[in-house]
Amino acid sequence: MQVYLDNNATTRIDDAVVDAMLPFLSERYGNPSSMHTFGGQVATDIYHARTQIAKLINADPDEIIFTGSGTEGNNTAIRSALEAYPGKRHVVTTMVEHPSVKGMGDYLEKNGYRVTRIPVDSTGNLNLEMLENSLTPDTAIVSIMWANNETGVLFPIPEIARLCASRNILFHTDAVQATGKIPIDMRDVPADYLSMSAHKIHGPKGIGVLFVRKNTPFHPLMIGGHQEHGRRAGTENAASIIGFGKAAELSAAHLAAGDAEMAALRDHLQDSLTTAIPNAFVNGLAADRLPNTLSISFEFIEGEAILLMLNEFQIQASSGSACTSGSLEPSHVLRAMGVPYTAAHGTIRFSLSRFTTRSEIDKIIEILPGIVKQLRAMSPYWSDAN
Ligand code: PLP
Numbered sequence: 001m002q003v004y005l006d007n008n009a010t011t012r013i014d015d016a017v018v019d020a021m022l023p024f025l026s027e028r029y030g031n032p033s034s035m036h037t038f039g040g041q042v043a044t045d046i047y048h049a050r051t052q053i054a055k056l057i058n059a060d061p062d063e064i065i066f067t068g069s070g071t072e073g074n075n076t077a078i079r080s081a082l083e084a085y086p087g088k089r090h091v092v093t094t095m096v097e098h099p100s101v102k103g104m105g106d107y108l109e110k111n112g113y114r115v116t117r118i119p120v121d122s123t124g125n126l127n128l129e130m131l132e133n134s135l136t137p138d139t140a141i142v143s144i145m146w147a148n149n150e151t152g153v154l155f156p157i158p159e160i161a162r163l164c165a166s167r168n169i170l171f172h173t174d175a176v177q178a179t180g181k182i183p184i185d186m187r188d189v190p191a192d193y194l195s196m197s198a199h200k201i202h203g204p205k206g207i208g209v210l211f212v213r214k215n216t217p218f219h220p221l222m223i224g225g226h227q228e229h230g231r232r233a234g235t236e237n238a239a240s241i242i243g244f245g246k247a248a249e250l251s252a253a254h255l256a257a258g259d260a261e262m263a264a265l266r267d268h269l270q271d272s273l274t275t276a277i278p279n280a281f282v283n284g285l286a287a288d289r290l291p292n293t294l295s296i297s298f299e300f301i302e303g304e305a306i307l308l309m310l311n312e313f314q315i316q317a318s319s320g321s322a323c324t325s326g327s328l329e330p331s332h333v334l335r336a337m338g339v340p341y342t343a344a345h346g347t348i349r350f351s352l353s354r355f356t357t358r359s360e361i362d363k364i365i366e367i368l369p370g371i372v373k374q375l376r377a378m379s380p381y382w383s384d385a386n
Contacts (some may be wrong), residue, residue, distance in 0.1 A: 003360040009320075014203075028041070052246070061097065065210045070208045124283065144172075161191040182290065202349070302328070
């Protein structure tokens with residue numbers, strides 16, 4: 001039995017999504033910009049997908065711009081704000097963003113901008129006082145993720161959006177991990193930009209959306225054709241857009257039905273592992289978290305070794321380290337939370353989806369304690385500590 005618990009990396013595409021896409025990969029190949037009905041019908045279907053996605057976050061279909069990924073949405077939003085206010089040279093973000101925002105911050109800093117990265121505490125929560133104090137008339141944009149991809153910790157985005165709105169500062173949120181997992185209502189949250197990605201919600205890879213609120217300044221990243229009302233040039237990826245629309249509709253229905261089952265499975269995994277395994281800690285336990293994510297550290301062993309052994313049992317998860325230039329550094333998220341190196345190195349992220357079953361979870365609970373025990377028996381740090 002394959003046990004797939006790496007859904008924050010990507011999800012299995014829903015069969016209904018594939019069915020919706022297939023005609024657009026074969027007989028319905030018309031260009032939506034064409035004058036003829038054959039292409040024009042595809043434009044109508046794309047508009048339908050736009051309404052399905054708008055509905056998931058209670059936005060207007062005109063506020064939805066299709067992009068090539070969540071990464072593109074994040075890049076576009078930040079660059080757009082900087083172009084809107086060329087005189088403003090300050091950007092605010094956090095210490096725990098996804099590389100698509102973190103990397104943009106690093107790039108901007110090298111190019112003469114001032115970047116403030118708000119820290120988090122050991123629970124993963126953001127220092128809101130520091131955020132408020134960092135805002136100045138020179139701040140062009142604040143970009144803060146809604147849900148953290150590694151720990152699942154949720155930031156208080158409605159509150160942050162209201163704070164930025166009250167100061168007349170543009171606000172972008174990377175909601176790639178939040179959409180489809182928690183309710184989002186853009187009529188309630190005054191964010192200017194919000195990024196999403198289809199492959200995190202059982203849609204296809206390589207298609208994203210940037211929500212841009214009506215009357216918010218916007219400058220496209222892609223220049224060329226008139227597609228997306230001149231906001232994102234390039235012939236539309238019709239099949240993927242249709243797939244994203246279907247995936248959004250299914251996610252909305254799933255959310256409306258309540259996510260109690262997935263959260264209960266995550267909690268069952270969390271409680272069983274922390275009970276069965278000594279020196280095991282849950283990252284972000286005291287914070288509000290996504291219902292599908294469990295980041296758990298096993299002291300004195302290597303996460304990569306755990307992953308390789310889990311892989312032998314066809315269990316897929318991911319670790320909390322990033323292999324940079326040959327050295328295994330714990331992730332910037334865990335470092336920002338002050339997780340000790342001895343624990344950060346042994347961190348595993350399990351991320352569930354609506355397809356996760358109780359028997360998958362039980363297989364991990366059966367196998368992982370033995371793996372940790374075996375690795376610790378070989379670890380000099382464990383024997384020193386005990
Ligand atoms: N933002 C977050 C929080 C993510 O988890 C990811 C994907 O891992 C992205 C952005 C990037 O999305 P995409 O893979 O569509 O570029």
